Amino acid sequence: MATNHEPDVPANHNENRRTFLKQSSLLTALALVPGPVVSAAEAKLDERVAEAIEQIPLSLKVNGKKLKLKVEPRTTLLDLLRENLNLTGTKKGCDYGQCGACTVHVDGQRVNSCLSFAVMHEGQEITTIEGLADGDKLHPMQEAFVKHDGFQCGYCTPGQIMSAVACVREGHAGSEGEIREYMSGNICRCGAYTNIVAAIQDVKSGGQKV
Amino acid sequence: MNQFQYVRATKPQAAIEAVAKDANARFIAGGTNLVDLMKRGVMTPQKLVDINRLDFRKIERQNNGLRIGALALNSTVADDKQVRERQPLLALALNAGASPQLRNMATVGGNMLQRTRCAYFYDVTMPCNKRQPGTGCGALEGINRMHAIFGFSDKCIAVHPSDMSVALVALDATVQVSGPKGNRSIPFADFHRLPGDTPEKDTNLEPGELITAVDVPDGPFTKHVHYQKVRERASYAFALLSVAAALDIENGTIKAARLAMGGVAHKPWRLTAAEQVLVGKPATEETFRQAATVAMQGAKSFKHNEYKLRLGPNAIVQALKTAAAA
Secondary structure, three states: OHHHOOOOOOOOOOHHHHHHHHHHHHHHHHHOOHHHHHHHHOOOOHHHHHOOOEEEEEEEOOOOEEEEEEEOOEEEHHHHHHHHHHOOOOOOOOOOOOOOOOOEEEEOOOOOHOEHHHHHOOOOEEOOOHHHOOOOEEOOOHHHHOOOOOOOOOOOOOHEEEHHHHHHOOOOOOOOOHHHHHHOOOOOOOOOHHHHHHHHHHHHHOOOOO | OOEEEEEEOOOHHHHHHHHHHOOOOOOOOOOOOOOHHOOOOOOOEEEEEEOOOOOOOEEEOOOOEEEEEEEEHHHHHOOOHHHHOOHHHHHHHHHHHHOOHEEEEEEEHHHHOOOOOOHHHHHOOOOOOOOOOOEEEEEOOOOOOOOOOOOOOOOOOOOOOOOOHHHHHHOOEEEEEEEEEEEEEEEEEOEEEOOOOOOOOOOOOOOOEEEEEEEEOOOOOOEEEEEEEOOOOOOOOOOOOOEEEEEEEEOOOOEEEEEEEEEEOOEEEHHHHHHHHHHOOOOHHHHHHHHHHOOOOOOOOOOOOOHHHHHHHHHHHHHHHHHHHH
């Protein structure tokens, strides 16, 4: 990945854990490969290989911040957010567009970030769960999820909240049935659906600006 | 995932040339199916030509119908005022497919070009004549509960997964394509293929041909329509079987009818013989049952999908009853 192009994103408390995970998985991989490859890697050959892969310039706006990046074409929008920009609020669930954990807004529309390549989003504006709150003030949908206990393990929650905000903005939160239909792209394995629907109804009926 | 070269097209002709001259190049629009297939190694294009910047997003009135640009998003089409007024069956079918997030990404052209969701096609460790011609069909003697009951061959029994296409074949749509040899129109019913001996070919598109629009002619089907989708959960699942039904009813008599099924064949399955049964008859359950019987003529099941032989006619009757009451 193009670490030299990483933008100045605020460090978050997960960073040390994530750096450790990256290092430890690299070490595991090295332990499994034959000797000559290990010595090549030790001689920084792995970085040269990475640099040989085509890097495409990419300009986009993430949570209001303009970024100029270089990305490999294979990088999905989800991996760009999580691995390159350290915005790990957006979750990787299935990675095949079946669970909705990776839901973000692109130019205001909710999409599965795992199913598109980052390079396809030139010039677009991405909003992730990190971009929803106004400083320390939670977005009304975030508050409603806390109030109604709209989660258990929390893994699907960022995707649920991004989808829920879009659901209200689109005008698809008119009834419990409509909410359930228009939230069907977000799976919750803990089964917090009843409380998620209650949270969305609360925000919708509260009339706050979402 | 395999490495690939990425290019962004700004002119249709350049995109067409890039794909026409390179057998390993593919167009990419929404990417919801192609990216999925690339992650699994089912498709391994060496070059992707991004067509999202091309000017094929408009929905407009043209020649007594609607011309829907190939890059119009599924959600845009389903919410479009003209589509909802003039072609409500299309809006219903679109909203029955995928999830809101996917409909915000998937395009009309891409929806038509979806590959089958047959598990043997998706699993690269399994034989599949569609993915790798000559390796055999895993589904024929395998788990075939999702599979075809019409038009299959001993090479492939997969079904086409699109809901939108079931409505479009019923509505006599026409596909506009642009290719290295110029432009042409393909009637929707001739766009997708039956598997025969070449299940690797889903459609009759030639190499490099690009879908630019779909034309849906005006018709009388603005009120009595229904898209009945039977699936294993209430939303966000592929159809076990689906029915698109459209009726024009005057004083209780059916003046015109359109009927098509999804989840039963390698292509969206138009039921013209059953439509003829309906025309001129009273819009009653008895008439609908007669049409359903004719619709199912020639259906054959495999070990695990025998249920479709009973589900099919029941879904047709239900779709027609709901359409008539709409």
